[in-house]
Amino acid sequence: DARVTQTPRDKVTEMGQEVTMRCQPILGHNTVFWYRQTMMQGLELLAYFRNRAPLDDSGMPKDRFSAEMPDATLATLKIQPSEPRDSAVYFCASASNTGELFFGEGSRLTVL
Amino acid sequence: GESVGLHLPTLSVQEGDNSIINCAYSNSASDYFIWYKQESGKGPQFIIDIRSNMDKRQGQRVTVLLNKTVKHLSLQIAATQPGDSAVYFCAENIRPPHSGAGSYQLTFGKGTKLSVIP
Structure with a gap:
């Protein structure tokens, strides 16, 4: 059963610490998205990649967030330094050329 | 700016x-x-989609209706079951200019919580 895998599922950290979230897209999917979900803002697109190349990261605070795809099986989202306002659920999603997005289960981040 | 709403x-x-x-x-x-x-x-799960050249699409127990005149989208769930209880999001895609097939950026609405009373 193909699925998007995200780690960690839950992360509690202190303000100022570095946080790295990882995502394994579905094998063969060439487009990977990072979304952030909060009660106030809903689902917001942070960045997305096609064939490992970043296409749009305009939704991501550049000063502390960075997203990369070291290879086709791994996407990372890093926050350094983390702040309490970064507390949210971060979702990774992948898609093939047919367009349907498949979401992972999310990484719940709490920054104290 | 323009956005999706519920x-x-x-x-x-x-x-x-x-x-x-x-x-x-x-x-x-x-x-x-x-x-x-x-x-x-859990993460969002795809239910059904529709392209702008259609006004109706049916799936298993679900139907999506698109009214481009009034810019309205609806999801109909037939014979609602307790397992349908969830938050439902609509999302719209605006294909970036000069992008290839399959290129898109989804904007999500805030969501509607559906509660099914047994």
């Missing part, structure tokens, strides 16, 4: 009844629309 933030229905969840969009350039279901603690 008419009803919460909806309670009796088991067995039909549910209708509504969504308004304001970007006339949107060419593709999707409904997602999100259960507690």
Whole structure:
């Protein structure tokens, strides 16, 4: 059963610490998205990649967030330094050329 | 700016009844629309989609209706079951200019919580 895998599922950290979230897209999917979900803002697109190349990261605070795809099986989202306002659920999603997005289960981040 | 919005933030229905969840969009350039279901603690799950050249599409117990004249999208769930309880999101896609097939950026609405009363 193909699925998007995200780690960690839950992360509690202190303000100022570095946080790295990882995502394994579905094998063969060439487009990977990072979304952030909060009660106030809903689902917001942070960045997305096609064939490992970043296409749009305009939704991501550049000063502390960075997203990369070291290879086709791994996407990372890093926050350094983390702040309490970064507390949210971060979702990774992948898609093939047919367009349907498949979401992972999310990484719940709490920054104290 | 233009955005996707929802008419009803919460909806309670009796088991067995039909549910209708509504969504308004304001970007006339949107060419593709999707409904997602999100259960507690899980990621959004694709339900059904529709392209802007269609006005209706049916799936298993679900129907999506698109009214481009008034920029309105709805999701109809027939014979609602307790397992349908979740938050439902509509999303619109605006294909970036000069992009290839399959290129898109989804904008999600805030969501409607559907509660099914047994």
